[in-house]
Amino acid sequence: MKYSSVKIARFIRRPNRFIAHVIVDNNEEIVHVKNTGRCREILQEGAMVILEEAKNTGRKTKYSLIASYKGDVLINIDSQVPNLVVFDGINEGKIKEFREVTQLSKEVIYGNSRFDLYFESNDQRGFIEVKGVTLETEGIAMFPDAPTQRGCKHIYEMIKAVEEGYAGFIFFLIQMKGVNYFTPFEIRDPEFTKALRLASEKGVTILAYDSIVSEDGITIGTPVEVRLC
Known part of the structure; x- marks a missing residue:
């Protein structure tokens, strides 16, 4: 399974199950999180995360958070895949x-x-x-x-x-x-x-x-x- 367009970002915080704040292209961005689970052991401040750019240009969030590094291990957290x-x-x-x-x-x-x-x-x-x-x-x-x-x-x-x-x-x-x-x-x-x-x-x-x-x-x-x- 391949994602069509991805970017690396830095995780800041997750105020609720559905969104997170990240730094991407030197800007703070609110992104959709494709997993409603806790993921607290993974989504730590400063972690490098992977974003998928949304195909729907009319969406409120431009990106979805699909994966995160935990140390050297890359963990996919997309609950849809x-x-x-x-x-x-x-x-x-x-x-x-x-x-x-x-x-x-x-x-x-x-x-x-x-x-x-x-x-x-x-x-x-x-x-x-x-x-x-x-x-x-x-x-x-x-x-x-x-x-x-x-x-x-x-x-x-x-x-x-x-x-x-x-x-x-x-x-x-x-x-x-x-x-x-x-x-x-x-x-x-x-x-x-x-x-x-x-x-x-x-x-x-x-x-x-x-x-x-x-x-x-x-x-x-x-x-x-x-x-x-």
Whole structure:
């Protein structure tokens, strides 16, 4: 996945979930943040960030903040790209668990949820729910960075789908390179962690892959170990 026009800027502050103040081209600019999560560990004053220039010239903000450096590591924080990265990864045969897929669709309704992807292969059909992961501490990738009732709802719906004969996958796309393993952030959201562990026990497959991140793009990387306990 490639961004058409990007610029490097310096992060100043984030007064709310939707906007941030940055220095770009020696001017202070208010930009849209393409992630409503906390991202406090990433968006620190002085951090070098990546902006995407908006195609819509009538928009209030000229740029969107899509990525940030944390030390030497570039982390993509665009919450709109994980589904596309996984979708493209499956279509390009880069995700080993889905190399036999014969049909792939986006945004499919099941029960009271809308799963990110639906797939069919020669021997199964099922759903994939994609979660973008931007939180990393000492080489450990974690999700979520804030409590998510919606995330829990998706997990319980996925359990139901598996019980009704579908294959079910929760796919954590880690939007960076260099992590050692993935684990749910139990202290931040114990209910999500409980639901994810139950899903694994009930036959839902939990996957994690990292990403190859550049200043103007992001693509699927390689599998990352998942630790649920």
